[in-house]
Every structure is written in C-alpha cells, then in structure tokens.
Amino acid sequence: MSELDFEPFLLSFKLAGVTTFILFLIALPVSWWLSQTKCRCKPFVEAVVSLPIVLPPSVLGFYILYALSYNSPIGAFFDETFGIKLVFNFTGLVIASCFYSFPFMVQPLQGGFETLNKNMLEASYIAGKSKFQTLVFVALPNIKPALLTALIITFAHTVGEFGVVLMVGGSIAGETKVASVAIYEFVEIMDYTQAHIYSGIMLALSFSVLLGVYLFNLRHNKRIGVA
Secondary structure, three states, X not given: OOOOOOHHHHHHHHHHHHHHHHHHHHHHHHHHHHXXXXXXXXXXXXXHHHHHHHOOHHHHHHXXXXXXXXXXXXXXXXXXXXXXXXXXXXXXXXXXXXXXXXXXXXXXXXXXXXXXXHHHHHHHHHOOOOHHHHHHHHHHHHOHHHHHHHHHHHHHHHHHOOHHHHHHHOOOOOOOOOHHHHHHHHHHOOOHHHHHHHHHHHHHHHHHHHHHHHHHHHHHHHHOOOO
C-alpha cells in the first residue's frame, strides 16, 4: 500500500477555511437584512440565495467556469489587468466554493436572527446603538447555536464538495486536487484501497463535525431551559 498523501486533505481544509471566512463576511449582512426586511423582493432574494442547494453542481460549475474563463469579460479583465487567472487554480476554487456554499451560511444565520426577541433589538436602537452595533454586539451573541451551525456546516460542506470544484479547478496537484477529487481519481484507476482510506477519513470527519454541532446545540438548549 502506498503512503497516504495528506496534501489533498490540507488543501481541502485550506479551501474550506478561506471560503468560510469570506462567506461569513458576505452572508452576515445579507442574512440580517433578510431577517428584518418586509420588502416584497425578499422571496426573490431568498430563492436566489437558495438556488445552489437545488441546482446540480455540474450546472452551477459550468456557469461559473464560463463566467470566469479567459474568454469571458470578467476572466479577461482580471487576466489582462491584474494578471490573475480565475480558473484551474486555487482562486477559482474559492470563488466557486463561495457560490456553492453561500446558502449554508445564510440560512442558519437568518433563522437565528428571526428567533431573536424584537423588544431586545428595539431596546438597543432606543439606547442609541446603530444597526451595525446592534447586529454585532446584541444579535450575534444571542444566536450562538445558529452561528456555530452556519460556520461548521459551511466548512464541512466545502470540504466535501466535488462537482463544482472539479468543473472549475480540475485536478492539479498542490493547487486544486482536493480530497474529493483524489477519491474520484482513485476510483477511476480502481485503487479501491486508497479510495476506502480517503473516504473513511472524510466520513469520520463529517460525522464528527455534525455530532459536535448537535451536542453543542443540545447542551445550549438545556442550559436555557428549552425542551
């Protein structure tokens, strides 16, 4: 049996970490707005945000690849202006992962914000706090389970992504060959031993992440007296 190569796992964790950080910054104001707004366009925005959940990864990956390729206006602009290529590299993986994992960050945060006591928010505004201060210092500390769920599920979902990653990044060792792509390649060459090992590690990590989230939420609910 060949020696286990940890590089695809490290690349997967790096991708998931960067994506989760970026999405938190983007999703926080979006989820806050969705939880507070009464705008008629809210269902439309929610549908757009949730689209990656139901859209086949190959379809989403194709459109992202098309939009970021060298022949597209966006891809050509970044290539000619900044010398940055947006496909078949780590940058492309981050962009694609942000699109694909966006709803997994937005929806838990939005759900958490919607459960907040409105009187608590009004009291913050009356005390002279701005909307930003209310969001950061009042709302966020009171939705810890939802916040943890959003961060961990987004991270875990990005680690396990395959279709969009393969479409946009391909399989370049040390650059875009994440763990899910490595498993696919082992199956292609019928190296089922390595495929089992890689898949087993991914399964154990995914289960541990989910178990940790549910245990935290259970303890939090018991602490605040929720059945």
